[in-house]
Amino acid sequence: MSVGAAKIPVIVTEVVEVNSLIKRFRFVREDGGEMPGFSGGAHTVVEMDDHGVRRLNAYSLMGDPGDRTGYEISVRRDEAGRGGSLYMHSHVKPGMRMLISPPVNLFPLDLRAKKHLMIAGGIGITPFMAQMAQLDALGARFELHYAARDRELGAYMAELVERHGERVHRYFDVEGQAINLQTLLAGQPLGTHLYVCGPKGMINWVLSTATAMGWPKGALHSEEFLAPPVGQAFTVELAASGKTITVGPAQSLLEALEAAEVDAPYLCRGGACGQCETKVIRCDGHIDHNDHWLSADQKAQNSHIMPCVSRFTGAALVIDR
Amino acid sequence: MSLDDFFNDESFFGDYTFKNSPRAVKRFPFPFPEDDYMYSVNMEPHVPGRPGSVFEHTFDVDEHYVAEMRDRARVLKQDPLRCQSLPHMTLAGWDLLELIMESFARDYPQWFSLTKSGNDWHWINRPLNIDQKFTFLDETTLPCGPMEYITRQAQGDFTLQDQREDTLWVEAGMVTTQADWSLDFDIGMNFHQWHAPVPVAHELGVFDRALKFLLALQHGAPVRRFNWTMTVDPLLDTSPENYPKWGPGKTTLTKENIGKRQHLRVELQTLFRLPRSNAIAFPIRCYLCSFEDLVTQPKWARRLHRVVRDLPDELATYKGFIRNRPLMVEYLSQFDDGAPTSPGWWPEE
Numbered sequence: 281m282s283v284g285a286a287k288i289p290v291i292v293t294e295v296v297e298v299n300s301l302i303k304r305f306r307f308v309r310e311d312g313g314e315m316p317g318f319s320g321g322a323h324t325v326v327e328m329d330d331h332g333v334r335r336l337n338a339y340s341l342m343g344d345p346g347d348r349t350g351y352e353i354s355v356r357r358d359e360a361g362r363g364g365s366l367y368m369h370s371h372v373k374p375g376m377r378m379l380i381s382p383p384v385n386l387f388p389l390d391l392r393a394k395k396h397l398m399i400a401g402g403i404g405i406t407p408f409m410a411q412m413a414q415l416d417a418l419g420a421r422f423e424l425h426y427a428a429r430d431r432e433l434g435a436y437m438a439e440l441v442e443r444h445g446e447r448v449h450r451y452f453d454v455e456g457q458a459i460n461l462q463t464l465l466a467g468q469p470l471g472t473h474l475y476v477c478g479p480k481g482m483i484n485w486v487l488s489t490a491t492a493m494g495w496p497k498g499a500l501h502s503e504e505f506l507a508p509p510v511g512q513a514f515t516v517e518l519a520a521s522g523k524t525i526t527v528g529p530a531q532s533l534l535e536a537l538e539a540a541e542v543d544a545p546y547l548c549r550g551g552a553c554g555q556c557e558t559k560v561i562r563c564d565g566h567i568d569h570n571d572h573w574l575s576a577d578q579k580a581q582n583s584h585i586m587p588c589v590s591r592f593t594g595a596a597l598v599i600d601r
Numbered sequence: 602m603s604l605d606d607f608f609n610d611e612s613f614f615g616d617y618t619f620k621n622s623p624r625a626v627k628r629f630p631f632p633f634p635e636d637d638y639m640y641s642v643n644m645e646p647h648v649p650g651r652p653g654s655v656f657e658h659t660f661d662v663d664e665h666y667v668a669e670m671r672d673r674a675r676v677l678k679q680d681p682l683r684c685q686s687l688p689h690m691t692l693a694g695w696d697l698l699e700l701i702m703e704s705f706a707r708d709y710p711q712w713f714s715l716t717k718s719g720n721d722w723h724w725i726n727r728p729l730n731i732d733q734k735f736t737f738l739d740e741t742t743l744p745c746g747p748m749e750y751i752t753r754q755a756q757g758d759f760t761l762q763d764q765r766e767d768t769l770w771v772e773a774g775m776v777t778t779q780a781d782w783s784l785d786f787d788i789g790m791n792f793h794q795w796h797a798p799v800p801v802a803h804e805l806g807v808f809d810r811a812l813k814f815l816l817a818l819q820h821g822a823p824v825r826r827f828n829w830t831m832t833v834d835p836l837l838d839t840s841p842e843n844y845p846k847w848g849p850g851k852t853t854l855t856k857e858n859i860g861k862r863q864h865l866r867v868e869l870q871t872l873f874r875l876p877r878s879n880a881i882a883f884p885i886r887c888y889l890c891s892f893e894d895l896v897t898q899p900k901w902a903r904r905l906h907r908v909v910r911d912l913p914d915e916l917a918t919y920k921g922f923i924r925n926r927p928l929m930v931e932y933l934s935q936f937d938d939g940a941p942t943s944p945g946w947w948p949e950e
Contacts, residue, residue, distance in 0.1 A: 285822035316820055317696075317876030345877060382821045388879040390765055391689035414877070417738070418692065498766050547817060555817055 287327065287379040288315070293350065295374055298435045302403065303369055304342075304354045307380060314348040320411030321387035321503070324351060325549060327379040330367045333531070334538065337364040337507075338548050340406040340477075341383060344413035351380070354435065356403040361507050362530040384547045387477065387503035389415070394471030396422040399459065399486050401478020402429070405436060407503060408477065412444055425459050427451040427478070461489050475501045506551045508532035509570055511591045517598040518542060519561050533587035542601050544587055551589040558599050560585050565594010608667040608728060614675075619835035621894055625664055629890045630655045631898075631946045632827040632867050636907040638916075640802040644814065647823040647871050655869060658708035659823075660701065660755065661886065667728050669756045669778070669837065676777040676838050677753075682785045683840075684749050686761070686773035693761045693773060694748030695738055696875035697882050701751045726754055748773055757869075757886030760784070764879060768792050769815060778837040778887045780830045780866060781921065786841070800915045818881060820874040828868040828885075831922040831929075835864055835889045854925050859932045860893035863925070865905065892932060898948040902936035909933060 290307035298304050309315060318341055328335040339353035355368045372378070387407050389396065396415060398408045405426055415422045424444070428434035430452050440448045451457040465474070474495060476486040483502045490500055510530050517524050518537075527536040534556055537544045547553040551571030560567070563582040571586035578584045585592075585599060611618045621629065650656025655663075677683055686694055702724055706715040714725045720737040731754065735742040743750045752759045752775035760774035768791045776784040787795045792812050802808060818824065832839055833850045854862060869886045896902035910930045917923040943949065 285819040317699075318820075319877050319879040322879070382819055383876070384819060385879045388764065391692065391763075391878070545817075547819075553817070 285382040287381055290351075290378055290380055292372055292374055292376045292378060295372060298354060299432055301433060302354050302356050302435050304352060305368065305372060306350050306352050307378065308350040310377060315351055316382050317348060318345050318351075318383035318410070319385050320345055320389055320414040321407045322383035322385035322410070323387075323407075323548070324353065324383055325381040325546075326353070326368070327381075328364060328367050328372075330363055330371075333363075334535065335362075335364045335367060336535070336546075336549055337368075338550055340387075340410070340503075342406040342409040344417075345410055346413065346417055351383075354403065354406050358507065360510075362510055362532075364507070384553075386548055386553055387475070387501065389475075390473045390499075390501065391418075391420075392471075393473035393499075394421065395469055395473070396420065397464075397468055397472050397474045398422060398424045399474070399476040399478070399482070400424065400426045401476075401482040402427075402433070403435070404476075404478030404482075404503075405440075406477075408475070409436065409440070411475070412440070412447075416444065423447050423449070425449045425451065425464065427453065427457075427459060427482070430454045461486065462493070465490055465493055465495070473499045473501065477503045480504055504550075504552070504572070506570060506572075506589050508534075508549070508589045509568075509591065511568070512593060514592045514594075514597070516592065517596065518601045519598050520601055527591070532589065533585070533591070537587060537601060544601060546588060549588045551586055554586075556587050558585050558587055558601055559583070560597070560599055562596060562598040563592075563594070564596040565592060567592050567597070607664060609664050611665070611668045613668070613672045613835055613837045617834050617836075619665070619668070619889065621890055622664060626890060626894045626897060627948060628654055628663075629895070630827065630867050630869055630888055631865075631895075631901050631904075631948070632829045633904050633908050634944065634946050636904050636942060637911055638908045640799075640805060640807050644811070644824045644826045644872075647825040647873075655886075655888070656825075659704040660708070660757075660884070661869070662705065662709055662712070662756065666756055670729060670754060672837055673753060673775075673777045680842060683777045684752070684775045685784060685788055686746055686748050687788070690748070690761050690763065690773035690878075690880065691740065691746060693763070693875055693878035693880035693882070694746055694751075696878050696880065697759065697761065698747040698751040699737070700873060700875070700882065701755050705755075729754055748775060755884075757884050759885070760883045761875075762792075762881040762883060764816065764881065767816065768812065769881060771795055777840075779840055779885075780828075780832075780868065780887075781839050781841055781844075783841045798919075800919050801913070815872060815881060818872060818874045820876050823871055823873040825869060825871045828870055830866050830920040831925075832864045832866040832889065833925075834862055835891070837887060837889075839866075851921070851924060854928060856928065856932070859925075859928055860896075861891055863892045863929060863932075864889045865892070865895060892929075896933070896936045899936070900942050900949050902933065903938070903940065904942050906930065906933035906937040 289310040293308050294306035296304045323338045323340045325336050325338050341351050343352040355365050357369045358365045400408050476483050483504050513529050515526050521542050525536050525540045527533050545555045547555045554573045560582050567582050568591045569579040570589040613619050655661045702715045705713040712727050716723045722737050724733045758776045758778050760771050762769040763772050770791050774784045796808050836847050867888045871884050873882045
């Protein structure tokens with residue numbers, strides 16, 4: 281279980297095909313009560329029972345934080361993934377009962393900002409939708425630059441323009457449009473905070489450009505949840521609980537721990553929050569460190585592992601769980 | 602029971618008419634589960650506890666409520682800087698107002714009521730004779746900011762922490778019942794900065810662990826811990842700003858008056874993740890109990906004697922009672938026959 285709060289039993293009330301890759305899901309409380317309030321940028325962890333396999337995926341809340349009647353998420357189908365998004369796309373129907381976590385925010389707004397500059401790529405738009413609704417209600421100044429492959433895949437662009445007008449700027453790759461980042465960043469007023477959410481390449485490009493232009497670290501915010509990668513099955517010895525477990529090809533080490541009833545805390549399950557950090561006692565082989573959390577030193581020395589996204593190949597791995 | 606019968610008419614300064622009823626003594630949150638004391642993170646889930654105890658509800662409203670709110674108004678009148686909120690913390694103030702109003706109305710329906718129609722809210726506080734209609738999230742509809750408004754109606758100090766750059770920043774608060782620290786001095790500091798004066802605990806790694814824990818605090822899963830110190834006379838406002846007024850009182854303690862004048866001061870500290878702002882609310886609720894009342898519980902008398910006697914000097918110095926420790930130990934030793942004490946802090950039934 282994650283740190284603390286109890287899961288929320290919900291009913292799926294809407295499943296909407298947004299485009300050929302993305303579906304939107306709406307959840308309301310099973311008991312008819314209000315959802316907890318949340319802050320723009322927060323996510324929920326959706327629990328799936330995928331034919332006997334328990335999957336837990338984090339999705340950004342995209343609805344208006346002022347609306348406590350329900351939560352909405354958007355899921356992009358990942359054909360090559362482990363199956364969580366495919367399960368959401370093919371099995372989750374209106375009327376279904378599910379469990380979701382209370383909101384957690386690892387991508388919060390900095391309300392000190394004089395202006396909020398947001399850069400989104402593809403499905404990375406979802407946390408910004410909630411943030412813009414919240415900033416709009418607060419009367420704060422913001423601007424969105426949203427890039428997608430083409431018009432069809434630019435989810436919610438029309439709605440966003442309708443809601444926020446000229447504060448929304450659209451870019452389509454296939455039409456040869458690209459964000460002119462240097463110019464954009466050079467023209468921002470003092471006290472602007474920069475937020476980016478999208479593919480890894482975009483995040484690196486935005487953060488490195490801003491850093492090179494002298495933006496302070498505290499004014500830069502990004503979020504990238506990694507989907508746990510698939511790989512070869514591997515065996516792990518758990519020193520604290522005295523168990524030995526096998527991690528399946530489409531399973532994460534964190535999921536294998538949970539299946540063996542070994543407790544490991546988590547918030548994001550995507551290599552970002554640091555909660556599941558675990559000491560490595562012995563590593564005779566190679567750890568694929570797929571997280572954003574551990575330092576380069578910790579990765580090089582294999583002193584720690586993030587069970588949510590990292591995998592192992594080799595003779596023996598012993599961890600402190 | 603009418604309102605007037607439940608709430609004490611008492612003062613926390615001047616003539617010090619503050620008094621705990623026998624019921625209040627029995628439910629006093631005695632902070633020592635063992636016969637010795639050392640810093641630890643000591644946090645536990647803030648879930649409803651024993652009926653009648655200070656843990657029964659999310660916020661404890663007790664017999665001192667009305668008098669404490671009167672004392673807060675008095676302190677604020679002398680020094681308005683006891684309540685401050687940096688501009689970006691207003692949303693967190695609304696979160697706090699909602700948390701307190703919803704909790705009070707749910708847990709004490711005889712005293713408080715909250716009715717909502719969308720963002721049109723109607724708040725009634727019977728003990729303080731307040732009837733307020735306002736628009737949630739619209740500051741212009743309240744007589745003051747949301748944090749100030751609600752914390753003038755809730756016992757204990759409150760601070761609001763913004764979370765960024767992997768730490769917490771104390772950037773709003775209502776602080777009039779503090780154990781010798783100043784909001785005006787600390788505001789804008791981060792977690793390690795405002796804890797810098799605490800001895801020993803840094804070396805134990807207590808603050809690193811506590812911060813890591815708090816950064817992951819989840820909405821709907823509040824936690825609590827105790828802190829404690831000693832205060833001469835039942836003064837809520839032991840502030841650095843007013844030290845010249847209360848500090849010298851420590852030099853006038855005698856064998857004859859220590860039982861009445863020396864108080865154990867306990868803070869029930871709770872921590873809540875706030876929903877809309879992602880800030881953390883930190884209510885610090887102060888309870889006072891005189892030595893003379895404490896020793897009516899034999900277990901507490903024995904244990905308090907042992908804790909005060911054996912506390913490391915640097916902690917007794919930091920907590921401000923090293924000077925009077927010999928006098929306290931002498932007084933308390935009369936009530937310690939050396940018998941073993943049972944684990945936990947509840948008084949023996």
